[in-house]
Amino acid sequence: MSTLRRQESTGQGLQRIACAQVESAIRCLTRQAGQAVAASEAINQAQAVLALIEPELARQALRKERAILARLRDGLVEITEPTRMLDRLDKRYKKSPSEADLAAAIKSLRKRCSSHETSAAALSSKAGNFNPAIYRLVADMAELRGHLDHWPVDAVPDHTPPRGLRRTYNKARRRLREPITADSLEPLVSVLRELTFQISVLNKACPVMLKAHRKLLSRGTDALAEALADEQLDAALRMALGKAASKALPAEASLDQRLANVTTRDIEPALAESPAAFMNRFKAYWSAWRGESSDG
Numbered sequence: 001m002s003t004l005r006r007q008e009s010t011g012q013g014l015q016r017i018a019c020a021q022v023e024s025a026i027r028c029l030t031r032q033a034g035q036a037v038a039a040s041e042a043i044n045q046a047q048a049v050l051a052l053i054e055p056e057l058a059r060q061a062l063r064k065e066r067a068i069l070a071r072l073r074d075g076l077v078e079i080t081e082p083t084r085m086l087d088r089l090d091k092r093y094k095k096s097p098s099e100a101d102l103a104a105a106i107k108s109l110r111k112r113c114s115s116h117e118t119s120a121a122a123l124s125s126k127a128g129n130f131n132p133a134i135y136r137l138v139a140d141m142a143e144l145r146g147h148l149d150h151w152p153v154d155a156v157p158d159h160t161p162p163r164g165l166r167r168t169y170n171k172a173r174r175r176l177r178e179p180i181t182a183d184s185l186e187p188l189v190s191v192l193r194e195l196t197f198q199i200s201v202l203n204k205a206c207p208v209m210l211k212a213h214r215k216l217l218s219r220g221t222d223a224l225a226e227a228l229a230d231e232q233l234d235a236a237l238r239m240a241l242g243k244a245a246s247k248a249l250p251a252e253a254s255l256d257q258r259l260a261n262v263t264t265r266d267i268e269p270a271l272a273e274s275p276a277a278f279m280n281r282f283k284a285y286w287s288a289w290r291g292e293s294s295d296g
Contacts, residue, residue, distance in 0.1 A: 002045070003204050006289060010162060011153025014053050017201060021046035022145045029134050029141075036134075037083055040076040043069070043141070044190075048197040052164035056155045061147070068144045075137045082113040088233045089113070102248040105240040161202060161279065161286045168195045170275045176267060180256045182235075185228050192221040192267070206285035213270060220266025227259055 002020070004013040025042035028035035047069050054062055089110055096103045156162065172195050175188040199214045238245040252258065273281070 002201060004202055006204060009153070009156070010158050011053070011056070011151070011156030014049050014156065014162065014201070015148060015151050015153050018046045018049040018053075018151075019145060019148050021049070022141055022148065026138055026141045026145070029138050034083075036076060036080045039137075040073075040080050043072050043076060044193060045197050046144070047073075048168075048194040049201065051168055051194060052162040052198055052201070053151060053153075053156060055163040055167070056152055058152075061150075065144065065147060068140050068147070072137060072140050072144070075133065075140070079133060079137075082116040084229060085113045085233060085236065086110065088229045092230070092233065099248050101241055101244040102237070105237050105248070108240055109236055158290060159287075161205070161282050165198055165202070165282065166275050166279050168198055169271070169278055173271050173275070176263065176271055180259050180263070182231055182255065185224065185231065185255060189221060189224050189228050192217060192224065196221055202282075202286075205282070205289040209285065216266055216270040220262055220270065223262040223266070224259065227255065227262075231255070 002017055004010065004017070008016070021042045025039040025046070028039035028042065050065055050069070054065075057065070089106060093106055096106065168191065172188075172191045175184070175191050178184050178188075180188065196214055196217045199210055199217070203210045203214065234249055238249060241248050
């Protein structure tokens with residue numbers, strides 16, 4: 001269960017959720033081939049929970065958690081990128097384009113991604129071949145899981161929402177104020193996903209209001225994530241095309257212009273409140289929810 005329960009303490013509940021996500025990621029990599037994308041999502045969700053609780057962690061402990069998560073992110077990106085690229089190719093180019101150079105580049109990229117996807121699919125193959133990259137990821141996940149047992153959960157107050165929520169919300173607003181470029185889009189999508197999951201974790205404080213807020217964020221984030229996937233695919237195709245790229249993939253309007261409708265319709269309204277106003281509203285939900293718990 002990935003939501004905080006009304007009757008459990010905040011710290012123990014967040015610890016439980018983070019542990020469940022890391023354990024899910026380990027199962028994805030060890031029990032069935034082809035689940036690396038799901039493992040990556042689970043680790044990102046564990047990181048979102050860490051961001052909620054990190055104001056209560058000692059700096060040294062936080063550095064260790066962040067270092068492990070950074071290694072996991074890098075390793076998971078490496079083994080999931082071929083799968084994500086193939087998915088995007090299938091969506092963008094259901095039929096081979098008439099432009100010969102582009103068609104050749106797509107065919108080459110698809111072949112390369114299919115080869116990498118197969119080689120990185122499982123911890124061990126039926127033939128007995130062992131995958132050291134996945135072994136290292138599982139080892140890091142197991143280390144992270146061990147660290148979670150030592151989180152100072154008793155230091156997390158129950159009478160107020162986790163302090164890390166305001167940090168993530170504020171960070172998302174700062175990212176949104178920057179022009180959207182090829183370099184800034186990925187960190188924007190990352191922090192929006194983190195905030196969306198955090199609100200989902202705390203959803204039971206006020207399901208009606210928070211579910212609507214989360215859906216608004218989720219819809220906009222999904223659209224930005226698709227744009228990011230397209231940018232990454234185009235970059236790979238341009239590399240394969242070389243000098244023919246300008247003809248086969250002509251330049252489009254800037255990302256900021258192309259994504260203006262998404263940010264205006266979904267993201268800006270979801271982040272319209274100041275951090276203080278957002279947290280005051282959340283605290284009102286929280287107090288009523290926790291009050292019901294103590295009354296029961």
